[in-house]
Amino acid sequence: MSLITCSKGHQNPEGSRFCTLCGEPLPEHNAFAGGINTGLVEGTRLRDRYMIKYQLGQGGFGRTYLAEDTGRFNELIVLKELMPTGQGTYALQKAEELFQREAAILHKLRHPQIPKFWELFRDRKGLFLVQDYIEGKTYQDLLNNRLDNGQSFSEVEIIELLQQLLPVLSYLHKQGVIHRDISPDNVIRKEQDGLPILIDFGGVKQTAIDVATQLAAEKYGGSGTRLGKSGYAPDEQLRLGSVAPHSDLYALGVTAIVLMTGKPPQELFDAHTMSWVWNRQLNLSSDFNKILQRMLAQRPSERFQSAEEILQQLPAVSTVPETRVQPHLTQRQITSSNNNFIPPSPAPINTSGQGHLLDNSVEVPDEIVGWNWGAFLLPGFWCLTNRVWIGLLSWLDLSVVTLGIPTITISILLGLKGNEWAWKSRKWKSVKAFKRHQRFWAIAAFILWALFLIIIIGVILFAIAIAGFGM
Template sequence: MNRFSGNITNIRAYSLEQNHLAQMCGSKQLFRDRYVILRIIGRGGFGITFLAQDAVLPGNPLCVIKQLCPKVTSPRSWQSACQRFEKEAKTLAKLGSHSQIPMLLDYFEGNGELYLVQEYIRGWTLAREVRRNGIKTEAEAKQFLRELLPVLQYLYQNQVIHRDIKPLNLLRCVDDQRIVLIDFGAVKENLTDVGATSLNHNINTNFVGTMGFAPPEQFSLRPVYASDIYALGMTCIYLLTGKGPLEMEHDSQTGEVCWYNYVNVSDSFTRILSKMVKISLNERFQKPSDVMRALNAENDFPHLAHCLATQPLNIHPPAPVEATEEYISPTARTAIAIRQWQAKLKAKQSHLS
């Protein structure tokens, strides 16, 4: 069933003064006979995000309503935007079964606007966490990667690229301290008119990401799964240094961030992070599982080192066996050696007494 009408009413400048939900903030009026709009918690080029309360469900839980404003100028473009939006929403609904991704509760169209209703995560961003508590240690940064890489692997298995992983899009849940990935690039894509021909126009309207955290191929509108690995690596570097990618020096030849000048971590971890944020796709980790494997191997190095013989073993050679022309089996040789050792021990004890 088509959940969207063919009406289009938003061929106009987008402003808070004309926004119905913005006018409802703080009032007792219900949106769609269900949601109490509390306040605006975010605003960007893709629309506005509101904190709301579900007046129908028991306990009146909080939720997030994302209002998207597709930039379209014809009914045909509007219908195409609605179809894409519905497809993206269904993808988010499937992803929301993961404990580190907000659950999609509903999606619909109203008055020429598109809406998503998602689970509200109580917590704070990792950017705020670093500002308040300071930078992370190497051990904490590794733990962060071990928490997030399975989420990226889950996205990879579902053929989804987030495209905007950064400290502001990672929430530390106040209830159980888990890290939740929010603000999916899948629905942040601008739903513009089909058939736009200007290259510059396409770049301005279709690029999804954040300068510094997004890799070069993303600026060319060709993101791949390894693009999220790059952004995750840059986020990890931010946790270690407290600096964003644009605040650090870049190699004049490769264009890569010289992040290792701002923090002291082990050589093995430096190699892993450096491979995560390689400019060249061919040199970068291709899948989240590749990074996890490298981290696990690095974790095993100290244990393997104890298994390697770097010094001569201090083992005394067995007592010589008296020469004989007869064949003596290994068992007999051992028995002879034991008797000789017992005789020496008995003689030593007699001497001491």
């Protein structure tokens, strides 16, 4: 018996319409080819511009490929081959009509944490959507890696994730767009800067489903399939197709508890009492517990109605105690050392960007405390990229009236406290990234001052030479 694989790699029996693990609609016959579509092979060129490298995934809406855009210096992009679950030319016409409407919405979105949509085009009797490629791992992959080591995400990390994702949802909702498919699989931690990126907008998949719905209704009558990932989407979205900002916030809440417990939603929900039981697995701070309870409320009216509401109530990371969660042990760890295994320590907490300069409640890593040559030698420039704006005061004293005492004072102060203040004032990817940035400024400062001294010495020697000739 052949198996059908969803875009997340889950295998399902032949004939399945939805993935038994994640609820994703599974691919059926290709409406564009009139049979089973085996996918595009490496080297295939579309629209005389996009060169297929390999297939990234497959879902109910079609297939996703990594490709090179030869019209933009071979930049990597994502190509989505959209295949409505219908047959014939009429299905394609319906699909294109609805996809064009969806594409017009996606094209208006401009946010650094949303992949840019480029265009929609037809080629080889197919319909294709072009978006930016985001290099990084999904949070589901990151969670799986941690579970292999007996770990999961901490409360502090999840609060930071929400602080980074909620503004993105706020932007979307103000544009009248509902994501509709938030889950750990659809959030990527960008390799470059560590920011979470929202991918795989449900609107595209919903459009594919709408085509099948319209065709079925016109031919047979009846209602269509509703979009939503089982366990993540709220009940009203799965049953009625009703979505609103609080639908995304509900799915984000489920994502949070899955990342902290390391368990799928089905194991955190009691189907008999129709209530969440995740708090049996976690011991969270009181404030964050209340926020999650409200995000996951069964009645839509009891949930947060906007992302801004949650952002206003999120506790400060520095006030959150260590999360206690039932450890996740691998089979190898369970059977080793006569069951005396001690779970590994959680990953270090990134406290950067959590307070103002004089906020002593923010913990600064010991390895970055010390003298900062870049801040000392170039205070007026160093402060710009490190967001320690007190360094701008060094520009106010360029005269000889005060003999440069204020500038010298600022330089010494930043030399002593610059590292600590920069850590508090700006969000850093890691301690390593912070130290690399400060090392750059130190090298740049020494080079610039060396050049300056060489010029000064050269001018003095030149003046002496001129004076000697004059005598």
